[in-house]
Amino acid sequence: MQYVELSVPAAPTYLSLIRLSVGSVATRLDATLDELEDLQLAVDELCLLLLSSSTSEEGRLQVHIEWEGDLVEVRCGLPGAVRSLANGQSASGLGPEALSRQILDALVDEHGADVVDGVLTAWLKKRRVPAITGP
C-alpha cells in the first residue's frame, strides 16, 4: 500500500494542487483520461463538500491518497467542518449536499463520511477498470 498526504489551506484555490496529486497517482495506475478526470472531479466534490460545511476559514484540508492494485482511496479531513455528512442518511436539507452525493454516486465506486478523531472526514474509493485500460 502506497500513500501520499497533503495538507493545504482550506480554500478552493488550492484544489488544483490536490487535483494534480490525485492525477499523478492515477497516472501511476495507468488510468485512462476518463477515469482520471472522474477521480479528479470526485475529489473536487469531496473537498468542496467539506469546505462548504466548515464554519472556519482558517483550517487546513488534510488529504490522504492511497492506492494498491487497481484501487485508489482518497480521504479528506477538515477540522472545523461540522455538518453531518454521513453517507446517504442525513442530508441536512441543503441542495449542494444532495447534488454532491448524486455526483459522487456517478463518479466513484464508494463514498461516505466519518468522524475520525473528532475530525469530519469524507472519503471515496475508485477502482480502475482493467478491461478498459489495459492493452
Place this chain on the structure above:
Amino acid sequence: MTPSRKSEESAGVRLASSSTTNATRDALITSHLGLAHFLARRFSDRGESHEELVQVASVGLVQAADRFNPSLGVEFSTFATSTILGELKHHFRDRGWALRTPRQIQEHYLEVTAAASELTHELKRTPSVNEVAAACRLTSEDVLVAMEAGQSYRVASLDAPWTESESVGDQVMGTEDAIDVMEQRALLLAALERLGPRDQQLLRLRFVDELSQSEIADRMGMSQMHVSRLLRRALELLRAALADE
C-alpha cells in the same frame, strides 16, 4: 488607414469572385488591422497581453476576409467586427484561461488535446496519461499540468437564464430523503434553470444517465477533454447558482 467605402466594396466584390487574389485579401486585412487592435483592447482587462489579444483578433480578421460576401449588403467593417468579436469571445470561452497561463503550457495543452483525441480514435478508448505523454514527447507531469491549466476558466455570468418544461432537475434528484426532498428539489431546480441547455444536457448525461465522458463526447460531437472542461464549468455554475439561492 480605413479605406473609403467604395474601395472597400470593390475589394469585397473582387474577393467574392472565385478568382480572389491574395493581394485583394491582404489589402482588406491590412486596412482593417486598426479595427482588430481596437476590438482587442476591449478585452484588455481579462488578464491576457494586448499582443496576444491582437493575435486572436487578427485571426478573426483573416477569417472575415476569407468569408466575406458583399452580395449580402453588409459592409466589410461591420462583418469583420462581428467576426473578430466572435473570435475573441470564443477565445475566452473555450480556452478560458482564468489567469495568464504560460504560453508553453497553453501549447502543451493544445498538443495534449490533439493527441488525446487522435489516440481515442486509434485505440477505441480514452488513452492513459502515459500514452498521451509518449505521443507528445512530454513527461506525464507536463501532461497533467497542461490538462489542469486547460481546466481553468472564468465562471461565466449567469445572466442568460434558460427554462424548459422538462428540466434536468426533475431527474437529478432521486426520491430518497423524503423529508428534505421538496426543499432540495426547489433549490436544485431553481439553480439548474439558470444554466444553459447544453450545460443541463451535459449534467443529465453524466450524472443521471451515467454515461462516461467519452460516450458524451461521441454523442455531442466534441472531444472528451472538451466535455471534461464543460462539465467542470457546469458544476461550478451550478454551485454558484445554488449559493445564490
